[in-house]
Amino acid sequence: MTRIVNPTALPPPPRGHASARYTSSKLPLEESTSTTDSPTFPAQFTQEFRFDYTYWSFDRSPGHPVATQSTIYDELGVLALQQVLQGNNCSVFAYGQPSAGKTYSLMGSSGERASLPASVKTNGNVNGVRAPPSALSLSERRGLIPRIFQGLFAEIDEGKRSGNSYTVIMSYVEIYDERVYDLLSQSTMKKSLKVREHPDDGAFVERARRVQVTSSSQVVELIEEGNRTRSVSSSRPSRSHTVLLLSLSQNSPAVSSPRKSKLAVVDLAASERVDRSDVSGLRAREAASVNRSLATLADVVGALAKRRSGRSVDGSHRQKVFAPYRNSVLTRLLKDCLGGHAKTIILGTISPCCAHYEESMTTLRYIERARSVYST
Structure with missing residues (x-):
């Protein structure tokens, strides 16, 4: 299961860097093998998706092979x-x-x-x-x-x-x-x-x-x-x-x-x-x-x-x-x-960038729908 976090849940940027949260911050993604795991961010700021495979290739972040x-x-x-x-x-x-x-x-x-x-x-x-x-x-x-x-x-x-x-x-x-x-x-x-x-x-x-x-x-x-x-x-x-x-x-x-x-x-x-x-x-x-x-x-x-x-x-x-x-x-x-x-x-x-949150959500919804395809 993949949880994607709305950028509005991120800590506010320093004074004078109002757009930094969206233009340079990395979009938080959480991986979980159980639905009972407690998310890091409040539920109202997260969206859960289930896929057959998930991959992380942006950087070597802890918890992301x-x-x-x-x-x-x-x-x-x-x-x-x-x-x-x-x-x-x-x-x-x-x-x-x-x-x-x-x-x-x-x-x-x-x-x-x-x-x-x-x-x-x-x-x-x-x-x-x-x-x-x-x-x-x-x-x-x-x-x-x-x-x-x-x-x-x-x-x-x-x-x-x-x-x-x-x-x-x-x-x-x-x-x-x-x-x-x-x-x-x-x-x-x-x-x-x-x-x-x-x-x-x-x-x-x-x-x-x-x-x-x-x-x-x-x-x-x-x-x-x-x-x-x-x-x-x-x-x-x-x-x-x-x-x-x-x-x-x-x-x-x-x-x-x-x-x-x-x-x-x-x-x-x-x-x-x-x-x-x-x-x-x-x-x-x-x-x-x-x-x-x-x-x-x-x-x-x-x-x-x-x-x-x-x-x-x-x-x-x-x-x-x-x-x-x-x-x-x-x-x-x-x-x-x-x-x-x-x-x-x-x-x-x-994209791992917060500025592309909406586009990322569109992609994830599309792929999740496609996941249910079954050949008769």
Whole structure:
């Protein structure tokens, strides 16, 4: 259980530093494994949240073990990797306010994103039964995506020794104002693309470049290529979602048909309160579009949560609950990675600064709601 404290409960700042409490103070967070633990601050100033995992990475404060990038990978990245290797779909979302660590959590520090050399292997099982250990990381600052793909290709190398074959296809797109753009396109003219649905393969972006990748370093290079395209083509750094789509096909001599699965890793645009922001015109429209997209994702998450608890009166079966996937390009594209037997991982990032208390609360509420998702 995590308790977040309203900054108004903090001691008043020294005379002449009226704003120091909000601009430079660290937002108090309390971790507890029991609901009977006495909070440090009065109950009226605290809000409690329950998550599957909580991490502290701001500083080495007493009572807050520091979580490294390896920690995040060992507990979340390995879970996603195992899901995909077992033939199931998975989605990983990073959500939070700007500059709170979303992109860092996914990719790591600039210049530290190169993958491990091909000679470094895991001792994991190709079916994902045993997890690749984080001790294989050469840089603690490498993010989830490089680590997941490093683990994936290590498992593939291991599986090939048993006569299996694999195909890994990657695409990388941006969703801006409900339009999809191919970040890997080699065309000098950027055009919005359509999301289509295939009866067997599910949702896909029509005419988006799909690259067969053979190493984690190639994946990282393609992502960085796409990010350069994104930054050059627009001045909207935080008002669009980026979606990394992976399709994995596994062929075994003992099985007649291939095992197919998908992984989607999404860097969500930050939500923004237009009424509190100094924005107008195009920027206001961009913010409104992002908020609608995030609201639809929350509606889909809420619908899936209702399927978990929405049993009939006699408890014999689950009531049908409509999930509005088609209300947003994002949810329509990721439908296969959200519902059914798919696993959804949402990583929320918050700022430790008191000045960002409201934004942190928004993120925590969103993630807590998402926690109740259950696949039927």
